Amino acid sequence: xxxxxxSSFMHNIFGGLAQGVIYSxxxxxxxxxxxxxxxxxxAQGAMAMFATYVGMTxxxxxxxxxxxxxxxxxxxxxxxxxxxxxLIRPLYxxxxxxxxxxxxGFLAVIEAVATxxxxxxxxxxAAPFSQVYFKSHGQLILLSxxxxxxxxxxIAIMLLVAALFRFTKLGLQLRAAALAPExxxxxGVRVNRMLxxxxxxxxGVGAIAAVILASGSFGLFPTDMDGVFVAGFxxxxxxxxxxxxxxxxxGLLIGLAEQFILAYWTPDVAPLGGVIILVIxxxxxxxxxxxxxxxxxx
Amino acid sequence: MGWLATLRKQExxxxxLVSVLALTILTLAITFVLSPVADSQLAGGAAITIVxxxxxxxxxxxxxxxxxxxxxxxxxxxxTGIWAHHxxxxxxxxxFLLAMLVGGLSGLVVAxxxxxxxxxxxxxxxxxxxxxxxxxxxxxxxVTGGEGGLFFNTLATPSWxxxxxxxxxxxxxxxxxxxxxxxxxxxxxxxxxMANLFxxxxxRAMRLVRDNDVAAELMGINLSRTRTLAxxxxxxxxxxxxxxxxxxxxxxxxESFPLTLxxxxxxxxxxxxxxxxxxxxxxxxxxxxxxxxxxxxxSLTGVNPTSNLGSNMQGIIFGALxxxxxxxxxxxxxxxxxxxxxxxxxHM
Numbered sequence: 027x028x029x030x031x032x033s034s035f036m037h038n039i040f041g042g043l044a045q046g047v048i049y050s051x052x053x054x055x056x057x058x059x060x061x062x063x064x065x066x067x068x069a070q071g072a073m074a075m076f077a078t079y080v081g082m083t084x085x086x087x088x089x090x091x092x093x094x095x096x097x098x099x100x101x102x103x104x105x106x107x108x109x110x111x112x113l114i115r116p117l118y119x120x121x122x123x124x125x126x127x128x129x130x131g132f133l134a135v136i137e138a139v140a141t142x143x144x145x146x147x148x149x150x151x152a153a154p155f156s157q158v159y160f161k162s163h164g165q166l167i168l169l170s171x172x173x174x175x176x177x178x179x180x181i182a183i184m185l186l187v188a189a190l191f192r193f194t195k196l197g198l199q200l201r202a203a204a205l206a207p208e209x210x211x212x213x214g215v216r217v218n219r220m221l222x223x224x225x226x227x228x229x230g231v232g233a234i235a236a237v238i239l240a241s242g243s244f245g246l247f248p249t250d251m252d253g254v255f256v257a258g259f260x261x262x263x264x265x266x267x268x269x270x271x272x273x274x275x276x277g278l279l280i281g282l283a284e285q286f287i288l289a290y291w292t293p294d295v296a297p298l299g300g301v302i303i304l305v306i307x308x309x310x311x312x313x314x315x316x317x318x319x320x321x322x323x324x
Numbered sequence: 325m326g327w328l329a330t331l332r333k334q335e336x337x338x339x340x341l342v343s344v345l346a347l348t349i350l351t352l353a354i355t356f357v358l359s360p361v362a363d364s365q366l367a368g369g370a371a372i373t374i375v376x377x378x379x380x381x382x383x384x385x386x387x388x389x390x391x392x393x394x395x396x397x398x399x400x401x402x403x404t405g406i407w408a409h410h411x412x413x414x415x416x417x418x419x420f421l422l423a424m425l426v427g428g429l430s431g432l433v434v435a436x437x438x439x440x441x442x443x444x445x446x447x448x449x450x451x452x453x454x455x456x457x458x459x460x461x462x463x464x465x466x467v468t469g470g471e472g473g474l475f476f477n478t479l480a481t482p483s484w485x486x487x488x489x490x491x492x493x494x495x496x497x498x499x500x501x502x503x504x505x506x507x508x509x510x511x512x513x514x515x516x517x518m519a520n521l522f523x524x525x526x527x528r529a530m531r532l533v534r535d536n537d538v539a540a541e542l543m544g545i546n547l548s549r550t551r552t553l554a555x556x557x558x559x560x561x562x563x564x565x566x567x568x569x570x571x572x573x574x575x576x577x578x579e580s581f582p583l584t585l586x587x588x589x590x591x592x593x594x595x596x597x598x599x600x601x602x603x604x605x606x607x608x609x610x611x612x613x614x615x616x617x618x619x620x621x622x623s624l625t626g627v628n629p630t631s632n633l634g635s636n637m638q639g640i641i642f643g644a645l646x647x648x649x650x651x652x653x654x655x656x657x658x659x660x661x662x663x664x665x666x667x668x669x670x671h672m
Contacts, residue, residue, distance in 0.1 A: 065444075066448060068391075122444065126443070131587070131644070134584065134591075134639050134642060137584075138638075138639025139640060142633040143632070249583075252583055253455060256451060256455045259451070260452060263448060263449075267444075267445075301449075301453060304437075304449060308441065308445075
């Protein structure tokens with residue numbers, strides 16, 4: 027058993043899963059926004075980065091790690107809510123290029139502002155978990171307390187989101203507002219408020235992804251989330267942008283694929299791994315693997 | 325103004341040719357009075373104009389959103405760099421045609437999966453392509469020179485042009501101006517091509533596909549072929565723009581084509597006016613002036629240009645301009661100009 031756990035195959039499984047849960051969280055956050063407002067938020071990664079940097083600044087003032095996580099999530103949620111109110115709300119009913127362009131502009135602003143406040147150097151937050159890998163019979167296993175924390179935290183967040191949508195009154199209202207806004211409005215759901223809450227929720231989930239990334243050994247720099255956003259988008263698109271389960275599965279798939287291409291093929295083409303997966307997935311099922319086909323009204 | 329209106333209505337290839345020639349010659353004349361620094365800024369603006377022409381055609385006329393045109397630029401630039409590395413003596417025309425060809429081919433590769441996608445999917449897919457280009461260029465060191473990039477000098481100022489200049493800085497002046505003139509002339513040629521393409525059968529088909537794809541299909545237009553064509557043309561234009569960019573800078577490096585370049589391209593196109601020829605030229609002009617614009621804002625607000633905030637001012641200004649334009653004037657400067665014109669006409 028121990029030799030199996032320390033085999034190179036399991037190394038790559040652990041490494042891929044650790045990276046994959048980050049992509050899954052970003053993908054999940056994209057799906058939440060897409061479901062509620064049919065906007066693909068290109069600034070999602072940058073917003074999460076910004077929130078995490080604010081949390082990190084507080085950490086340097088001496089607050090504990092958990093406070094820092096909480097601050098990042100709260101700042102992220104506030105940013106998400108304000109963004110929906112100020113930038114997205116005027117664009118409902120406009121051509122679909124308009125919100126894309128606006129969020130791309132927002133991405134540029136956030137990254138430039140963050141770089142001017144915090145410079146472009148990499149920053150890390152020390153998580154209260156060791157990054158030293160476990161050993162079994164003298165053999166290294168690519169698992170550390172931190173990696174386990176990272177995976178457990180991500181799963182906990184996913185379960186929390188699932189429970190919120192499935193078991194609470196707020197979740198029911200959120201789903202109703204996304205599925206049939208007019209009917210929901212007639213039944214007394216405050217649809218506009220639900221859209222704002224959807225964006226806040228999504229930005230909170232995204233902030234967790236950036237916090238995990240910043241807590242790892244590679245840290246976080248202001249444009250770091252660009253690549254993570256792309257991977258998260260691919261994961262969400264493979265799942266069809268509509269399906270939370272699909273997004274999570276897609277994120278794990280991308281994480282594992284990157285890891286295995288890196289290990290068994292050549293690191294040169296690793297950046298293309300995600301694109302290739304997306305192309306194949308979209309060629310098989312343009313609407314995404316996990317969605318039901320819908321007709322388009324003309 | 326009656327004759328002008330008639331002229332506008334009867335717009336033909338000849339009239340287009342004459343107006344593009346006039347505009348190009350005017351710009352070429354201006355380069356004679358500009359400083360070498362302004363000349364090289366103008367050269368960059370001309371290269372960017374070519375890229376925006378392609379992007380405007382793709383987004384404005386075929387309705388497909390691309391965030392990947394910095395990737396196509398990189399393909400054209402690296403084609404130029406690698407070709408110049410091995411065949412330094414080959415004529416520039418061959419280099420440019422090759423950059424357009426390879427750029428167009430990369431557009432075809434991206435288009436095959438992309439033309440089946442719509443809106444945000446397409447934007448994300450092309451973004452993923454652009455994001456993959458920089459690491460690929462960094463990794464394939466043997467071909468691309470890795471982080472250091474490729475250096476080459478293919479742009480020799482002809483001696484007859486050099487003789488026009490005298491003084492201490494004659495060679496600097498003549499080199500800078502030759503680069504600018506070359507870039508402006510090429511931009512003029514490409515503008516003429518795009519103007520004709522806009523008004524061609526393909527251009528009309530493209531607009532129909534954008535506005536009502538079902539109607540277009542019923543008219544016998546092949547949807548995926550039309551959409552693919554839009555991508556290939558846009559990528560070829562971006563490839564040429566990237567090639568010019570590389571030749572102007574005499575180098576090509578991975579960080580020359582970051583994702584933010586795609587955002588800049590989008591900003592310039594939206595500012596000028598989506599899907600308009602004059603908008604693309606306005607975008608190029610704004611690009612040329614952007615260093616001065618940023619310096620001006622820095623001095624107005626009292627920000628030290630070498631400070632953190634000062635060096636990131638361009639990203640902040642461009643991003644904010646993109647948001648504000650989209651929220652309050654989605655048709656850009658060209659749209660504002662049209663509104664102004666109709667306002668004046670209705671009050672005269």
